[in-house]
Amino acid sequence: MTTSLLIIDPQIDFCCPVRGSLFVPGAERDMQRLAQMVRRHAAEIDAIHVTLDTHHSLHIAHPMFWSDASGAHPDPFTIITAAEVASGKWSATQPAMRPRALAYVQALERGGHYTLCIWPYHCLIGSEGHAVKPALFDALRTWETQFRVVDYIAKGSNIFTEHYSAIRAEVPDPDDPNTQLNQSLVDKLRSAGRVFIAGEAGSHCVATTVQDLASILGPEANRLTLLTDAMSPVPGFEPLQERFLSEMRQRGLGFATTETAF
16 A cells, blocks of 8 residues: 655744744644654655645735735734725725735635635745755655655745645636646545645645545545644634544544554
8 A cells, every 4th residue: 555645834934933934833843743754654655745835925815915095014814804805994905906806805705714814924935934844854855865756836826816725726716727726636645545644734724735635535535644743723723723623533534643653
């Protein structure tokens, strides 16, 4: 039976308490445990897929995209609702972007996962924060000495949509294939006998990726196993991770830790 490991967004901005712009408490220990597992079981892991949150400063979930009536940008962690955009409380800073911005927040809320949250600038293309947490990166490099290649998957560079899930953007852009279904990743994971899943954050990118993947795989989703000691929620969003884990348990997914997975 082949074994794949899917690691969601194990990046410095999420996983470093000092340098991370959107640090998720516990993430540094999550990635340390995961790195140790990769080293211990390198010969037993047949494929590793790593997603990378990949953003421009100008992005619909970053402060500079939005302004209030006085021209002030929202603080990080501000929640912007479709009603507030429709009323003019918040508008896209660039007038030409306003119709699309309103359509986006309306579509996002119809999707039912999230309301728009403004995040600190994070995982900017070319920045230190975009890189993989060093302890894990070193373990991945060691795994590659077996003449295998880590499959790195960038997501999030389209400025008009959030891309929590590695499977598809929250609101796919019909003109941008990179925001639509990542059939290649789905096929790779479907071909594995079992798939261990870890990463950050359990309230957002891990949750949406696994929810999308489980929906697509249907009965085959029981080959997915969540490594519960290698994921943590964004502070204030703990109930989202709890609901996600409960839902996945009901759907028959496996649960393990980095110590018990093998």
